[in-house]
Amino acid sequence: MKRQFFLLFLLSFTLTSYGQIKESKAIDSLFLEWNKPETPGCAIGIVKDGELIYSNGYGIADLEHDIEITPSSVFYIGSVSKQFVTFSILLLEEQGKLDLDDRIQKYLPDFPDYNSNLTIRNFIHHTSGVRDYLTLMYLKGRNYLDNADVDEVYELIKKQKELNFIPGDKYLYSNSCYFMLAMIIEKAAGQSLKDFAHENIFQPLGMKNSLFYDDNTDLIKNRVFSYEKKNNEDGFNNLIMRFDLVGSGGVYSSIEDLFLWDQNFYNNKLGKGGQTIIDKMHEEGLLNNGESSGYAFALNNGTYKGLKTVSHGGALAGYRAQLMRFPDEKFSVIVLANRGDANPTAKSFQIADILLKERFVEKSENKEIKTEKPKDITSLEKFNLNQLVGNYEIQAGMVLEITLKNDSVNVLQTWNKSSYNITNTTGNTYEILNDNSIQFVFSELKDDYTQTLTVFQNGNETICKRKKQLDLSSLNMEDYTGNYYSEELDVSYLLFMEEGTLKVKVANNDPLELKLYDIDAFTSDGNLVRFNRVNGIVRGFELDAGRVTNLKFEKK
Known part of the structure; x- marks a missing residue:
């Protein structure tokens, strides 16, 4: 009887939805586990042909006051904020107030020279080599949820005696770059990033509930709070965030506002208007060797099942965000979550699977990946499970630990403790159950153990070599x-x-x-x-x- 009452209670917990589409039940089913009382969740928005065809809220925005999530709820969007920074930079370029190839020291004269030519363009495309300040703060023993003063963070970045690499040699994501781009915008525009973005982006587009939050004493109406699951018990911890640095992140927004931003990519109304600035937003940076950095103006160009995508995610505290556009289909998915275990990118792909399945290219990305596998991998005889067990190194300090659990092959990502089982599909190829986006291929049998694990994902190939056992006899x-x-x-x-x-x-x-x-x-x-x-x-x-x-x- 108790169980029956609980089920009735759950069923009475209504969804707040805007618009109806025939696939709404299938989409809502993706979020059933979050659509409960006393449970954080997310808001979603689905855009097609210039209309917000479906939006919904699942779960609770504020657990202390039982406020439900709706498409009007205002979330912190993490690094999705970065595209508002790059657009601001391009607006200032359009106004003649800066040049993308300007050296950083033109605006921040006290920043170290490092005997290198560091430019705004390097900062935008993460090719600067400047160390990431969030990582530095963590290594210093600071909690990223706490308030950090702008001057304190800038001094920490300047205190670094060297770069990670020569500017332009590599791509390595750095929040420091965007933190300092906010400072450069302030120098070039003569006003804060918060004010510049409000006057030149948010206000003209009618994004009434969006802002760069640079003062944690300010109030935000309809704000969603973030949470994480408690360890080994039911319930959630409140991740109280006093973080208010902007540039690397800092934007609060809603589904309804991000819909307006998404549509501006098809018909730009900002600055001088026209699509020139939009085209620039999609241009990927170049490395010193002429190859692409793989990162545009805070946008990631990609493909999914043969369809072009433009996307960016965000995460901080328990907030998770994804804005994913399929430009040729004029279709977008926006997912904003307030729980640290959320994966908005995976949810976005699942929504696309429901609504774009008729548009997917017949020869899917996964099939193309499989045909690209080297012959010496695809032609191998099948190994027994014990021969797969061991540690395979992606890079120094990053190891995939392969073990057997209940006669199943288990993968542990040692750097983040993520663990999952993989099942055999063909030959020595394994996949995560119900997820064929990643293939794990074992090869090179030696001393009765496989020596190589090749991981195929999104057209990329990562080769992981078996890590040898150490002789520790002389170690003190x-x-x-x-x-x-x-x-x-x-x-x-x-x-x-x-x-x-x-x-x-x-x-x-x-x-x-x-x-x-x-x-x-x-x-x-x-x-x-x-x-x-x-x-x-x-x-x-x-x-x-x-x-x-x-x-x-x-x-x-």
């Missing part, structure tokens, strides 16, 4: 203990042994385990620590942490 873990100081972060790390395990403590945070990766090299939380010795004695280490590389620490 006490060599690594002690205090280590980084001048660039102005922080000390304490390394100590606890119950036979090497651990690191940063500021007031809980200690993290350092896992042995190689001789004089350890990994922790997806980061790589490389110790250096002088005359056999450990003198310091260098830290690689994704968007920050070669960060130096000296043993005190």
Whole structure:
């Protein structure tokens, strides 16, 4: 009886929807697990031929006050904000107030030179090599949910003695670049990014509930709050965010407002009007070798099942966002979520699967990927499951751990603890159940174990080599203990042994385990620590942490 009542209660929890389409039930079914009382969820918007043909809210925007999510709810959209930054830059270029090839020091004269030609264009396309400030703050022991002063963050970025790489040599995402682009906009425009975007983008398009939020004391009507699932128990934690830096993120918006922004890509009403500025938004940056960086003006050009896509996602605290456009179909999906376990990109593709299935190219992207596999992979005899088990390295510090669980092949992404089973489809090819977007192909049998795992995804091929076991007979873990100081972060790390395990403590945070990766090299939380010795004695280490590389620490 109790269970029956609960079901009736769930069924009585109504959806707030705008517009009806025949596929609405199929779309709503994708979000059933979120459309419950006391459960965060998301808002969606589906655009076709210039109309918001379906929009809906699922779950709760404010768990403390039981406020439901609607298409009018205002979410933090994370890095989706970056396209408003690049559009502002292009508007200023149109006004003759800056040039994309201007050196950064023209607007920020105190920024280090690094003996390199750093330009606005480098910053836009993430080809600068400037270390990511969110990563630096994390490595410093700071919580990204806390308030951080603009001057404090800028000083931290300037304090870095080197770049990750020579500008233009590589693509590596850096929030520092967009944080400083906001500063450059302020210098060139003579007003804050918040005011410039309001006057030149949000207000002209009628985006009444959108803004760059640069003061966390300001009120936002209809604001959605963000949450994360509690560990090992029911319920959610409130991720209280006082973060108010703009440029790298900072925009609050709604489904209804982002629909207006989406439509401006088809018929630009901003600046001088016309599509020239829109065409520029889609141009990908070039590396020094002439190849594409793969990143346009805060837009990612791609394909899905043979259809062209233009998209960008966003994430901070428990907010998750995706704005995905299929321009040739004049079709877009907007998903804004307020729970940290949400995957708006996957949900967007699922919605597209429902509404665009008749438009997908017959020879799907996945089939094309399979035909591109090297012959020595596709022709191999099938291996038994025990021969697959082991660790396969994507890059230093990033390992796919393959194990058997209940006679199934399990993949653990050691850098983020994501775990999932994969099933055999043909030969030595495996896929995630009900998801054929990624293929895992095992090859090169040696000493009764496969030596190579090749991952195919979105037309890309990643080759992962089996990681060899180490000879640890001469290793003394006490060599690594002690205090280590980084001048660039102005922080000390304490390394100590606890119950036979090497651990690191940063500021007031809980200690993290350092896992042995190689001789004089350890990994922790997806980061790589490389110790250096002088005359056999450990003198310091260098830290690689994704968007920050070669960060130096000296043993005190």
